Amino acid sequence: MSAHQIFSDALLTDGAACPPGLTTWNQSDPERRFAVYRNNVIVSLIDALADSFPVTQELVGEEFFRAMARVFARAHPPRTPVLACYGELFPGFIEAFPPAASLAYLADVARLEMLRVQAFHAADAEALGVDRIAALLADETQLGECRFSLQPSLGMLRSGYAVASLWAAHQAQDCAAALGEVDPLTAETALVLRVGLEVEIFRISTGAACFIDQLLQGLAFGPAAEQGLAADAEFDLASTLGLLIQGGALCAVTTHRSTTS
């Protein structure tokens, strides 16, 4: 095994001996000094996860979160020096982590926080101008045939739990009171979108989620709206469209005649 493989394994493996061939000027046991590297590696990765998953941490407390993150980071160290989106595998890990099983919604809250991080760093795209949108809305026949490109930052999470409300409660001044209003077992769909420089989370209906999904898959506006209605009789196209327009989510459009962005 190569020297760096041994060094690397010793850094990441719980209870591993320090690598051979290390020396110290005073002949002290190098283990104590090697522990500085071990600590730097694991603590920096735990800190990176704590930065990206603050509500997940609040839900389980700092001590539990850091212990869980430690197990995760050792098993799944980053695969790239770009750590901005480190932790993509963390929600799946949480779901299968027995000590966290009592908090069934924890993995979905982590999924939502990962979507926030991804939205924060997603590519920039200019939203369609107000005039262009007004013109499209004025011609209903043409609107039905339009295919929209949505913001690269847009993400959705369908959850069996009240993820968006739980997340919002953790942003409140009085978190405990806000949480008292939330029934965690209510299914919710969250829309994540960067609006300007801020990432926002909106709770949307099943129909809206279906409609947006169809737009993302390249379906034209008319058929996408029909699918939304088929999925959810209460689907409110006008308010969903209003949300997408206000959030600047529509950033390019293809009509059967032309493409504008």
Next chain:
Amino acid sequence: MTARDSAIPLAGGAAAARGLTLRGGVGLKPEHFREILETRPDIGFFEIHAENYMVAGGPFHEYLGRIRQCHALSIHGVGLSIGGESPLDLAHLDRLAHLLDRYQPESFSEHLAWASHGEAFLNDLLPLPYHAATLDRVCEHVDQVQNHLKRNLLLENPATYVEFADSSMTETAFITEIVQRSGCHLLLDVNNVHVSCINHHRDPHDYIRALPLEAVRQIHLAGFASDVDAAGDTLLIDSHGAPVAQAVWDLYAFTLDLLGPMPTLIERDNDIPAFPVLLAEAQRAERMMCAAGAAIPRDRVAA
């Protein structure tokens, strides 16, 4: 020598050719983005960690783009793993080339360390033994980086906690060889010198005198944490989480006596204070630079 000088639009590579001015700078932290844009501080330069800006879009690029228009910039990589056993990560090198092309920094630096092995990125600056084989490998990597990026790299001396039985050269001899063979420049981290010299019981003045000082283009100053090793002797940790210590300011003064004024960065990555606190440390470095510049120039000491 005002911050406004660098607001002039730069042709490709012009900033790199000119380099940083002889002033103090600080690490750019997201916590300080807005304050910097609102107050336009008179500061020599900002430094970013390259990897933090290897994202597609969003606020980091928005703020950096605006700050870059008014201030000189140093891009400091922490993930290239130049001291690694594995070949350099070409995708990462491409990401760096793209970032340098986008922001045209006055300076680009990386570390004499490794951070990746196999598929894992370990997110720390790990030590390597100093002998002929590691020297060849590091020189090859430095050449590859400089050729790919079409610019000189400033290589930073490490802070280390252990040494290797199979080292056959001193760190300063190793660095001197790299500079001679590759033509790279040096980023002299004075805090790292202090930390490593305490940790390995060496004289920091001898260490600095033994470096190829004519290759130094930038200095880093930072704070450390203090611990003890298994024998109870002091073990300093390069934490970047405290103000610059007096011992490091003293060593900086010694370094300036040898080098004359030099662009100097205050590094702070943990327990980040209010922006004016960091700015004051950069200003202290500038006052010391002025004092050193006014002194009778001494001979530059080459190794």
